[in-house]
Amino acid sequence: MEQRNISKDNKSRNNQFRSYVTKLLVLCFWLLVWELASSLIKQELFIPSPRSVLVALIKLSTSQSFWFSITNSFVRIVLGFVLGLLTGAVVAVFSYKSRLIYELISPLMKVIKSTPVASFIILALVWVKSDYLAVLISFLMVMPVSFSNILYGLKSTDEKLLEMARVFGLSPWKCIKAIYFPAVLPFVISAVSIGLGFSFKSGIAAEVIGRPANSIGLNLYEAKLYLMIKELFAWTLVIIIISMLFEKIVMKVLNIHGKKYMHKP
Amino acid sequence: MDIQVKNLNKSFNKQQVLNDVDMTFPEGRITCIMGPSGIGKTTLVYILMGLLKADSGQVIGLEGKKFAAVFQEDRLIEHWDAIKNVQLVSGGEVTKDLVKRSFIQIGLTEYEKKPVRALSGGMRRRVAMVRALLSEYDLLIMDEPFKGLDEKLKNQVIDYVKENTKGKTVIIITHDKEEVDLLEAQLINMEDYED
Incomplete structure (x- = not known):
């Protein structure tokens, strides 16, 4: 029995190792494609090489304002995300309980879902200070997703268990x-x-248009304005890394703790 | 107080399932309902439990009564273990030890530290039964509770039910006359209520 468990453990460790290696190889492949494209075009202004982007990123990371901008943007976007998730959940519960509330809320959610994010950003600039723009936009992007998913979950609750x-x-x-x-x-x-993917994309877009002080969005905008393409790539890389890392951590926590509460294995 | 069913009617899609049904379930006794499939046994108990509404007729004697039930499909919380399932519906006075003792009485072993979805059909049936019997109730309704249990186990479970429902009002749906005899129950044959 113990031997069987050990061999099972080894198998799962091997699978994990193989998965890491595959991911690493895929990353290398795309870096190579990027490097090739850059060396073919030979214009750092259009496509800087991965090496020069990395150098720009290291240079940026030595300044205090780099970390300050990341923290600011991260806090704003995550705040909007959490508020959107919670509000969507509360509205979903009320809509599940009352047909009238559902009929009232449902079209509003559909409108929010279908409205282009750029329209919201420009409109929201009129309503709120640019500092809060990313919070509002991230909130608006996440809330309908949270609403429809949680309402669907509530509707799929086992009727027999409720009886x-x-x-x-x-x-x-x-x-x-x-x-x-x-x-x-x-x-x-x-x-x-x-919602996490949505909130980061829309939150940064809001910052680029609203340009609040000390934000990733402002840095992206300035990099584009002064044709600092290496820095533009470096900031984009930063957004991708933060968004992916945060999603990975949140999903890991949810999956580990959620498994024991789920009906299905 | 006896439970009295008077002129009960129920139809689904214009098909009459219960037609002017009159019957009495005496207080403090086990009553078994028999009859072929589709005759309306489950419909009748669903109306008693308040899960279905009758088209017309009356049920007297259910006001303020607490229910417990063993459904045809067990209806357990799949990812919880057997003890947690039992404790979900019972008050704080039902300890783990009491649940374990009850499980032993009906021959249920090797159920610990696993979700009930990992248990066999017969084991799950017995978990559902202990859940109902240890809950606080005035009326216990069981829909084919001994289905799928082998002969020896069935006798053991019937003894457990008899012992633990003394003085309680119980309604059991069954297809087996032998179960009625073993339970020393009053028998109602639904065929008697057909046109």
Whole structure:
């Protein structure tokens, strides 16, 4: 039995190692494509080489304002994301409970979903200070995703379990813990995964247009304005890394802690 | 107080399932309902539990009563273990030890530290049964509770049910006359209510 477990562990470790190597090779492949494209075009102004972007990134990272801008943008976007997720969840619960609320809210969510992010950014500039623009835009992008995913999760709750709860007279808290939460959790995870990507993309776009002080968006804008293409690439790389890292951490935490609450293995 | 069903009617898509049904379930006794499939046994108990609404008729004696049930499909919380499932519907006085003792009484072993989705059909059935019997109830309704249990286990479970429902009102749907005899229950044959 113990031997079987050890060989299972080894197999899973081997698979993990193979997956890392594959990812590394894929990364090398695309870096090579980038390097080739850069050396073919031979114009650092259009496509700087990966090496020069890395040098620019290292140079940027030595300044305090680099880290300050990252922190500012990160806090704003994550704040908008969290607020959007929570508001979407609350509105979904009310819509699940009341048909009237659903009929009122549903078209509004559809409008928010279909409106181009650029329209929102320009409109929002009229309403709020540029410092809060990324919070608002990130919020607006995440809320409908959270709403529709969580509402769908609530609607897919097992009717038979709800009947069981009614017959036994379970308290609302016990119903939430045992029946609703496990049913909705996979949809929350999906909403988080989609919403995180949306919030970073739209939040940075809002910063580029709103240009709040000490933000990634402002740095991107200035890099473009002064044709500092290496820096533009470096900042873009920073956004990709932050967005991917944060999504990875959040999804890992959700998957580890969520598994024990889910109905399905 | 006895539970009285008077002139109960229920139809689905214009097909009459219950037609002027009159019956009485005596308080503190086990009553078994028998009859072929599709005759309306489950519909009747669903109306008693408040999960379906009758088209017309009356049910007297259910006001303020607490229910417990063993459904045909067990309806357990799949990712929870057996003990947690039982404790979900019972008050704080149902300890782990009490649940374990009940499981032993109905021959349920090797259920610990695994979600109920990993248990066999017969094991899950017994978990559902202990869940219902240890909950606080005035009326216990069981829909084919002994289905899928082998003969020896069935007798053991019937003994457990008899012992733990003394003085309680219980309604059991069954297809097996032998179960009615073993439970020493009152029998209602739904075929008697057909046109």
